[in-house]
Amino acid sequence: MTTPTYSDFVVNLAKHLATLGIGQWADNGKYVSTTPPPIFWGVIPGDTNVGYAIGLQVYHDDTTRDNYTRDIRVQILARGDRHPGSPAKILDRIFTAMHDESNWTLNNQQSVLLSRQDTRPAASRDANKNWSQPANWVFTLNP
Numbered sequence: 001m002t003t004p005t006y007s008d009f010v011v012n013l014a015k016h017l018a019t020l021g022i023g024q025w026a027d028n029g030k031y032v033s034t035t036p037p038p039i040f041w042g043v044i045p046g047d048t049n050v051g052y053a054i055g056l057q058v059y060h061d062d063t064t065r066d067n068y069t070r071d072i073r074v075q076i077l078a079r080g081d082r083h084p085g086s087p088a089k090i091l092d093r094i095f096t097a098m099h100d101e102s103n104w105t106l107n108n109q110q111s112v113l114l115s116r117q118d119t120r121p122a123a124s125r126d127a128n129k130n131w132s133q134p135a136n137w138v139f140t141l142n143p
Contacts, residue, residue, distance in 0.1 A: 009072055009141070010056050012107040014039045019107065022093050023054045037078075037090060044079050044132075051130060053079045054090060059136075068143040069113065079132040087123055087133035094135070103142075113142035 011027075018025040023039040031038040037052040044055040055077040062071040076094060080086025098115045106112050116138050123133035 009106070009110060009139070010041050010058060010074070012109045013074065013139075014041065014056060015107040017054065017094065020093075020097050022090065022097065044077065046126070046128070051079070051081050052086070052090070055079070068141075070141050072139045072141060073118070074137045074139065075134050076137060077132055077134045079126075079130055082129050082131065084123055084125075084131050087131050091120060091133060091135045098137075106139075111142045113140040115139050 011025075014023070014025040017023045017039060018036075021036060023037045024031065024033075025039045029040065034052055037054050039054045039056065042055065042057055044053045055075075057075045057077070058072060059075055060071075060073040062073070065071075076091070078087035078090035078094075080088075080090065095117055099117045100115070101112070102114045104112050104115075118136040118138050120133065120135045123131050125131055
């Protein structure tokens, strides 16, 4: 049994969101369009050419139970346009697709015992006046 790594997990999560049509994933991080929203690992680029986008950031990898059935906590950041509800539309689609789902396979690679949205803090505006909103998720992996 191999221990799943969070770097594999983030790539598989990005590919899963792309398969669902919620975003698009490019391994090299270069996108030719912004429809559907590009998915970035970590920080979403600040340039104004990228409006709608999704950022994925692991903020805790909990192995207290054991090395295999671990809880990976991910912040999914949705950036929208200048309408304050625009990032919520992206997060709502992700919530509908993955909240409280159990015993599923992420991108045909990793088994997920349970996925749950933990919290969704308020949206805020950036320097370009685009709205962003985070959602914090817990993914319990099952090898």
